[in-house]
Structure formats: structure tokens, C-alpha cells
Amino acid sequence: MDAQTAHIGVRPRYLVIMGVSGTGKTTIASGLATRLGWRFQEGDALHPPANVEKMSAGQPLTDTDRAPWLALCHEWLRAQVEAEQGAVLTCSALKRAYREQLAGEGLPIEFVHIDTSADALAERLKRREGHFMPASLLPSQLATLEVPGDDEPVIRVSGEKHPDLVLEELIRHFQAED
Numbered sequence: 001m002d003a004q005t006a007h008i009g010v011r012p013r014y015l016v017i018m019g020v021s022g023t024g025k026t027t028i029a030s031g032l033a034t035r036l037g038w039r040f041q042e043g044d045a046l047h048p049p050a051n052v053e054k055m056s057a058g059q060p061l062t063d064t065d066r067a068p069w070l071a072l073c074h075e076w077l078r079a080q081v082e083a084e085q086g087a088v089l090t091c092s093a094l095k096r097a098y099r100e101q102l103a104g105e106g107l108p109i110e111f112v113h114i115d116t117s118a119d120a121l122a123e124r125l126k127r128r129e130g131h132f133m134p135a136s137l138l139p140s141q142l143a144t145l146e147v148p149g150d151d152e153p154v155i156r157v158s159g160e161k162h163p164d165l166v167l168e169e170l171i172r173h174f175q176a177e178d
């Protein structure tokens with residue numbers, strides 16, 4: 001545990017920051033990784049090019065499309081657990097089955113579900129520029145989302161609070177549990 005992490009007093013964790021497109025996964029994940037000195041991976045960067053092309057064309061992904069992507073995400077998580085340095089991955093992880101695949105082989109994965117209202121999401125995606133995901137896919141994202149159950153290792157946060165407040169809330173949560 002380096003000086004910064006020791007100062008904050010949080011043991012290494014292995015987090016998947018999840019939720020629908022536009023909910024704030026990259027914002028929160030990168031903020032956590034920076035504050036805690038943990039490794040960060042943008043899950044979208046692990047998509048096969050065909051998946052990005054499909055979404056860019058306004059077509060929702062299928063379970064078959066997501067399978068190789070989720071396998072790469074799981075592999076990244078497994079390598080981080082072995083490295084024991086703490087890690088944060090962004091991944092929509094919309095379905096329970098996807099979350100089970102990410103946490104497969106008994107990996108100690110925790111999910112942070114960022115929940116944002118449909119209206120706020122629509123407004124954000126309408127304004128967002130330079131991203132491959134069209135706002136037209138928001139309804140399919142919301143329809144596909146299976147909100148994590150209380151039986152899943154999930155921490156629920158709001159996507160409509162200021163990101164700095166969410167980061168402080170998460171770090172306090174980790175400190176209280178350690």
C-alpha cells in the first residue's frame with residue numbers, strides 16, 4: 001500500500017463501475033483510481049471493433065456480441081486481483097449473468113452501480129459530442145439493465161450528485177468497512 005493509499009486507509013479492492021451509457025462510469029472510475037492509486041481500465045476500450053461499429057450504427061449489442069468483450073474484462077480483472085494493487089474497471093455489466101461472468105472463478109469483485117434518471121441520461125447523451133454511442137440507444141440500455149439484487153456485491157450511488165461527492169461517499173464507505 002503506497003503512502004497515498006495508506007493515508008486514505010483503504011485496502012485494495014477490485015471494482016466494476018457499472019450502469020447504462022452516460023451514467024458516469026468513466027467519471028467515477030477514473031476519479032477513484034486517481035485518488036486511491038489503483039489501476040484503471042476503460043471497459044469500452046476492450047470491445048471488439050465490430051461491437052463499436054454496431055453501436056455507432058445505432059444497433060444494440062446482443063449477448064453473443066458481449067461475450068468476448070466480457071471475457072476480456074474478466075481476464076483484466078483476474079490479472080489485477082493477482083497483482084494485489086487494487087483496480088477499477090468501467091463496464092456497463094447490464095445483466096446479472098454478465099456480472100457473474102466478470103466475477104467468475106471466485107474473483108472478489110464489487111460492483112458500483114451508478115443510477116441516473118432516464119431524463120438526466122437523455123439530456124446528457126443529447127449534449128455529449130465525440131462519443132460513438134448514440135443517444136438513440138438509451139432506451140435499449142435501460143430495457144436491458146437488470147438492476148443488481150441485494151444478493152449481489154453491489155454499492156449503489158447516484159449519478160446525479162456531483163461526482164466529487166460520490167467519490168467522497170465511496171471512499172468513506174470503503175474506510176468504514178476496512
Ligand SMILES: Nc1ncnc2c1ncn2[C@@H]1O[C@H](COP(=O)(O)OP(=O)(O)OP(=O)(O)O)[C@@H](O)[C@H]1O
Binds near residue numbers: 090161
Ligand atoms: N454526476 C454527474 N453530473 C453531471 N454530469 C455528469 C455526471 N457524471 C458524468 N457526467 C457527464 O455525463 C457524460 C457521461 O459521463 P461518463 O463518460 O463518465 O459516463 P459513462 O457511463 O462512462 O458513459 P459511456 O458508458 O457512454 O462511456 C459526460 O459528459 C460527463 O461529463
Ligand SMILES: O=C(O)[C@H](O)[C@@H](O)[C@H](O)[C@H](O)CO
Binds near residue numbers: 094
Ligand atoms: O453493454 C453495452 O451495451 C455496451 O457496453 C454499452 O454500454 C457501451 O459499452 C457503453 O455504455 C458505451 O456508451
